[in-house]
Amino acid sequence: MMGKAHLAISTGVTLSVLGLADAHITLPVIAVAAVSSLLPDIDEPNSLIVSKTIPTGLVRLIKLLVLGFAAFSFFFGSAMAPWNVVISLLALLISFVPxxxxxxxxxxxxxxxxxxxxxxxxxxxxxxxxxxxxxxxVPHRGLTHTFYGVLGWTALLYFSTHSYDQILWIAGGLSYLLHLLADAITNHGIRPLPPFKFRLKLRLMSTGQFSGTIVENVCIGLTLVLLWFVFFRNIDINSIRIG
Structure with a gap:
């Protein structure tokens, strides 16, 4: 499932569940739910969360800066010889790694x-x-796409934030879990409990294909309906006046 679909579905369903439970939803709670909805894909370089946090353009710029540093050290660092050559070679090697x-x-x-x-x-x-x-x-769809990843992320949030807000760790853990469940409906599925080979997959869609896009849009639509039911169904539109 694509990153935008994960963001909409996991965040929307998480906030709806919290709303049904009459939990106090704050901006940090929304932010944690949104980040957690994308978190399992952070080990994938082309994922939405990685491409926005550390974009390929930024990586290339840093590599160019390292290459420039190598040239500067080699030509203008003669006072440190022979270490300037060693530093230049190391920087040169680093700039050419994948x-x-x-x-x-x-x-x-x-x-x-x-x-x-x-x-x-x-x-x-x-x-x-x-x-x-x-x-x-960790490799893509490795630890982050398992129930161990859910427990680890939830525990990290709990022990670091429970004294600030009891809802943060619940929002993060639930949104993370929903990401995995969404991936479980794809043809690839997930291996929730390695080293056991059991794979959870419903084969309802294939990411990137037209049929998969339809399934994603249906799920997003159902999420929007759920959000409306939880947060907006009691709003009287006629009572809203502009001007």
């Missing part, structure tokens, strides 16, 4: 930085830092 590998290195470095210096943004610095490191090291 884009996906380079992006993973950036994610790990950002994660370590946020963990070490993110105390100002508690708890978000720790959460995002841990998340970036883990997701840079």
């Amino acid at each position: 884009t996906r590998t380079f992006r993973n290195v950036i994610m790990v470095l950002l994660g370590v930085t946020l963990i070490l210096f993110g105390h100002v943004f508690i708890p978000w610095g720790y959460i995002i830092g841990c998340l970036l490191i883990v997701c840079a090291l």
